[in-house]
Amino acid sequence: MNNTILITGASSGIGKACAERLASTGHQLILTARRADRLNILADELRAKGIKVYTSMLDVRDRAACEAFVYEIPAEFRHIRVLINNAGLAAGLGPVQLGDLDHWDRMIDTNVKGLLYVSKAVIPLMYNVEGAQIVNIGSIAGKEVYPGGNVYCASKHAVDALTRSMRIDLLEKGIRVSSVSPGMVETEFSIVRFDGDAEKASSVYKGLEPLVADDVANAVNYIVTAPFRITIADILIFPAAQASSRDVLRRN
Ligand code: NDP
Ligand code: 8X3
Secondary structure (H helix, E strand, C coil), X not given: CCCEEEEECCCCHHHHHHHHHHHHHCCEEEEEECCHHHXXXXXXXXXXXXXXXXXXXXXXXXXXXXXXXXXXXXHHHXXXXXXXXXXXXXXXXXXXHHCCHHHHHXXXXXXXXXXXXXXHHHHHHHCCCCCCEEEEECCHHHCCCCCCCHHHHHHHHHHHHHHHHHHHHCHHHCCEEEEEEECXXXXXXXXXXXXXXXXXXXXXXXXXXXXXXXXXXHHHHHHHCCCCCCCCXXXXXXXXXXXXXXXXXXXX
């Protein structure tokens, strides 16, 4: 049976770039997200290159849907070697005292609970798969905090804690657990964060060259293609113009 890579949030940005990059590893792909139209376009492009792809419209916040999704995976895709927990978002940026509770729920439900729901449902399919591994997409926001980042930073600190905890818990099952923790990557992330305000989103990257999604996908590819004797714990990756959450060099 062929080995499968499952990517959450594959309709855009880093998840989509991972699908495109990892298509060359010889795995078949399971691609999930809420926007099925986008997944289908991507899947057709990959199938045209000879890659076997299964797509599923999945909202990772929906616990029952995560459980049902796993039951529905076709037999030929069930040998899951790699799970990439990428689906995530920031909603808003501002002081906690002015925080929007719906934003908070959305970030915690997606970034933390969604990652847990998907992992809990998928992990049993990874037992006895040689070289099994989970890659969580963390963030510099999971290592540091910055003004107005409060709940997003907390959710990514939770991803960091879960990555380290899962690595310990899954040791006995032979499942390696890694994270990739990027700084600024220009995707739809800031457009989502600022509720579709494209001007505000582009100002985040003004005067610097941010990472592109493919830079992160290359880091994920390094982890996924490493020899099975290696666990890469974490890759922290910045644009050259960034040294920490708050140290960014902008030129006009
Ligand atoms: P994008 O907005 O481009 O992509 C986010 C992806 O997550 C989309 O495919 C979206 O799909 C999916 N997603 C969001 N909510 C859900 C949900 N409830 N259920 C299923 N899928 C969901 O942003 P990025 O590619 O930048 O973000 C990917 C990951 O990278 C996130 O975890 C983010 O926190 C992290 N990250 C991003 C950085 C950046 O600067 N861009 C830096 C560090 C980390 P759909 O809407 O179709 O469901
Ligand atoms: C996204 C990067 O710096 O906006 O996780 O938090 S940052």
